[in-house]
Amino acid sequence: MRWALVSIILLSAACGGSATTSAENVDAGGAALGTCKIPTDTQCTTARAQVRCNGSNGVTADCLSDDPSTCAHLDSMPGGVTFTCSNVCTEKQYAAACGSIGPGPHIEPPAGCETTLQTPAGVSLNCCPCGP
Numbered sequence: 001m002r003w004a005l006v007s008i009i010l011l012s013a014a015c016g017g018s019a020t021t022s023a024e025n026v027d028a029g030g031a032a033l034g035t036c037k038i039p040t041d042t043q044c045t046t047a048r049a050q051v052r053c054n055g056s057n058g059v060t061a062d063c064l065s066d067d068p069s070t071c072a073h074l075d076s077m078p079g080g081v082t083f084t085c086s087n088v089c090t091e092k093q094y095a096a097a098c099g100s101i102g103p104g105p106h107i108e109p110p111a112g113c114e115t116t117l118q119t120p121a122g123v124s125l126n127c128c129p130c131g132p
Contacts, residue, residue, distance in 0.1 A: 037131035038094045043107045050095035050116060050125050053085035062088070062117055062125055064095045088116050089127035099123040 038046050047064035051071050054060050059081070063071035068087035077083075089095050098109045101121045109115065113128035 036092070036094050039110065039131045042096060042110050044096040044098040044109060044126075046097075047095050049087040050089050050127060051085050052088050053083040056082045064097050064125070088125075092130050093127040094130060096126045096128050097123060098126060 036048060038048075045064060048066045049064070049068035050062060051065045051068060052060065052062050053071050053074055055074075055077070057079070061071055061074060061083070063073060065071060068085075070085050071083070074081075074083050093114075096109055096113060098107045099119075099122045100106055101123060106122055109124060109126040110128050113126035115124050115126050117125040
């Protein structure tokens with residue numbers, strides 16, 4: 001239950017983000033992740049990476065981030081919990097959060113996306129192929 005709650009909180013925060021048209025990032029070890037063209041015509045919230053973080057207290061949290069090594073929202077986690085994070089998507093994919101919490105029209109992920117997490121609230125996290 002804690003995992004779902006943390007994921008929902010992080011997904012809610014991600015919905016306020018802006019679409020990214022392209023990004024080039026470096027992972028924690030300094031290796032280039034490459035450039036991914038992210039389509040601007042999607043109604044989903046997009047980012048360079050879907051980051052999955054495993055906490056020292058057993059909590060798992062997912063978020064969308066242009067930094068594949070962290071979920072910024074976890075910096076304020078109380079109790080000295082530490083997280084180990086990694087990108088779920090490949091370097092040839094971008095992350096998309098689609099859907100909505102509660103009733104209403106649910107936005108489907110773009111064609112070719114792989115759903116990596118479906119929340120009970122109706123939001124899905126997806127890894128989608130980069131544009132040409």
